Amino acid sequence: MNAPPRGRGGVSPLAAVVIALLAIGIFANTLGHGFAYDDRGVVVDNPTVTDGDPMAALSAPWWSAEAGGGRLYRPATQAALATQWRVFDGSPAGFHVVNVGLHVLVSLLVAVLIATLLGHLSSHVDARRTTWAVLAGATVFAVHPVHVEAVANVVGQAELWSAVGVLTGALLHVRTRDGDAVTRVIGTLGLAACVALAFGAKESGVTLLLLLVLLEVGRARGVGGWLGVARREAPRMVLVAGVVGFLLFVRWAVLGGLAGEDVTTVLAGLSAPARWLTVLPVWTEYLRLLVWPVTLSVDYDPGVLFPATGPAPVRVLLGGIVLAGAIAIATLGWRRNRTAAFGVAWFLVTILPVSNLLVPTGSLLAERTLYLPSVGLALVVAGLVAEIPVERWVPTGGSRALVGGLAVVLVLLSARTWTRNPVWESSATVMRDLVEHHPESWRAQLARAQGLAATGDHDGAAEAYRAGLAALPGRYSMVLAAGIYFKERGRYEEARPLLEQAVDLGPDRASSWRHLAELELLEGRFREAHRVAATGIGAAPPTGPLWAALAEAYAGGGLLEAAVRAKRVSLRLGPAAQRDWARLADFMEASGADPQVVADVRRGVDAGAY
Template sequence: MGVTDPAHVGTSARLTTRPWQAALIAGLLAIVVAAPSIRNGFVADDQWVVANRQVLEQPPSVGAVLKEPYWPASFGGVMWRPAVISSFALDYRVSTSPHWFHAINVLWAVVATALFTLLACDLAGPVVGLITGLLFAVHPVHVEAVANVVGRAEMMAAAGYAAAHLCAVRAERKPAYLAGVAAGAAFAIMSKEIAVTLPAAVLLVLWARRADLRLAWRAVGAATVPIVAYFIIQGLVGIRTLYAGGLAVGLEHVGFFARAWAMVRLSLDWWRLFLFPAHLSADYSPGELTVSTGLTIWHLLGLLIWLGAGVVAWRTRRTIPGIAIGLAWMVITISPVANIVFPTEFLIAERTLYLASFGIVLALACAVSAIRSPRLRISVVAALVAAGAARSIARIPAWHDDETHYQALKHEAPRSYRTLWLNGKDEFAAGHWGSGEQLLRQAIAFAPSLAGPRYDLGTFYMRAKLWQPAIRQLQAAVAVDSAFEPARDALRQALQAAGDTARTR
């Protein structure tokens, strides 16, 4: 029995929904949900990656844009995403308004949703495909990718990823589609490095469809070649760093197995965001999250959930294989941001779950389609779509501007070291030195290996002419980041002001 057999999806064989109709309906819903984001401005990372970036506004040449790193030189000039950078440069040819950039983001949300709907139709039939597309279009975890301009990287990579799979499936009948697999892979990897998992996902899908083994490996090869070429070219253009901000705070100096164990606990938030995304946040950092390599009840709960997911996948691999495929897809596509094989700069970020969420909504759609009562099935889908759309639309304004985003951050992640750090600086700026000092010390306690909060506290001490406390904080800042020149300069000034000329040399 194949993965698209009607027996797997209840009444799908008796319904006449066609794949293109399912894709159209899901795409239209994606427009409705994402359209309010057009009112947003440039927020957070947009300010450094997109806004007022001369090489994008007035590019000297096409080659200069293609060689431009994703992060500007002031942020280390790291990461190479030529497809996304080129799309921003093209946007500037039309308008400098952030509303135009957001309108293009809405378009990419529609494209990705439609392509994933078609892929779900290929995997489990048009009814499951339609339900998958509807759930994908409204999933609240996508808001950060859609409503923030830099989130375009997630959607472009996902679109290329889905297109490569669609071509891989069609290559079963026409091998010429293997060229489409390669093109989709190239576009995806040039949009974001998360596409490195594409060959494994292609193998999963073709294995699930029981495709000819030789064809499956040819498709895997077609997906692999552009990805390997990307990393070779990346080195040739002189951009070698895969992440911009160093290791995630809380995971520094932690080995492979300890990281994996710490992420077992943190993965509970992945499941919550996939299945119960009522609470959303732009920040998941120490203070708000606890990084632990010990044995806690939360680790045991995490293990239990992963084991349960494995059992569900195994038990449904023949009866409702779409569930097993979806869960396996999630494991494959979340691996680059799981801080296990590839350590990253963050513990959890909602926008990085965009690609992996397809696996979850596919599994949910297959489970819902197995409900025997048509009325109950429709009611469940309607309730899920309505709840997802309402939460997504309500969340979009949090990304309207920097001040709104900051206020949302204080509400959503009040204990995060980032929030405490920013609040502390605000308190100092307002003349509330006591509370400012307390907040910065709390931030330092949650992120002791980070130089920034120590540097800021040290400079505030310098303004108050509290030289010895300033020296202690600045020395600690230099100790954790010897390359942080502002801390070195401030330390020399503090030592000189304190009369300690011996240590200023």
């Protein structure tokens, strides 16, 4: 195998082919998947994507309005999804091809990063050891099971595009920082574009700024060295920070604020120290998922990760030990193995935005969020392999043992990834796996309730909804789903407190206002229905169903012309079925509209024109 030139960050063609083939092969069984889980709210039911206009993503939130709009802004990923919808005509196969292609690209970028950092941080490592280190680190990354959620699920493109931006930006910085003036200018402009892609794809892409600082740590020597680095890199860092600042301003303009997604129930209202104690046990899960990813789950909320009442003290202690150990290795291990120490530092920096240590987020842990941080694991593996003396790689028994050991690790990781991929084939397969392995999860109880309701076992469904509500009290999705179910079953007394709670939990979500307004309509409380619908229209992104509820409230109160106007707005916002146009005709006829116009609308309904 040809070795890359030391210090140039090269990856031999054969090594690149091996890495790419592994990345493709291990996820080949995802290409027939459909849309699953969050794909519906982000892709399938999101007009920003299904209209196929990538420019619309610049002014739209990540989630569809009916799904709540949310407080996430990812224009780069959403523009890519809209483009794919147009190119592939909504076929999920095309999206999954893109996912696998992006994973191949990221795996190759990881290989180049390993070779580059070995050349800059570990000058004693020769070309042959670099080749083996690149292969070991990049192949572990390419086949790691913790990446299944990001690669096998379409919405995982947020992780993939962000990783492309971060890795390309880091490489551009290292390769152009010592060049001539023209090279540095080109590198700086390219770096600004990478930051825009990384941060525009997902919020955690902002960590590229800290990674650039880390990349300079190995070159500075003493105070004078730091000052020299600061002076030389200041223009580059200022431009990059300016790009981030501009994107934050756009985010504020689109979402009306800078805060991220709704805080997960278990962290809501906690002080910072209390929050830190609650999330420390997650660090043991980080370690387990990286080094022993046998058990994987779509849900790590309380009840799965630890009891809903909170983590046990011993879990808090172990998590603290893992975190402290990682910090110690990243700092004290720098003199002994810079590449491995940098890998640990990479993990610490890139996991920070989703760790809940700085600010609370919408989840305690999600496997997809480990995609970019796991580059750190690849660097650690590469750094350790690079320290094995060259003579160990000659064809001896020891060499065969080392190669055999790496092969066994890759086979085990690959097998777990291959067997995990089918779980993400559809929403049904995701929920089936969750119910089977984590029945204690509120999401599992929700899936069980929906399944029982579909079979007509409404007593069992009601029991499952109540169990889900008890598993994690105050979870918006669970509260709303239970409220809708009881409303549709005519159990209004049970539905009302749940739908009112949903409005309190998600005041900017149109769906909760809509269903509470519909409950008021079902009980004949038209004035209250009008109040709820009108308040929701002022508080949440506009949706057709919410305006339709307002139209029904007007009609129930005898304000038929207002009902016609509201119904027209709901039809314009969509989605609109034939029955919605028929209802408009009813309102028009009752309000005394021109009979010919009403007849034209009804003929259109009868002909299926709407």
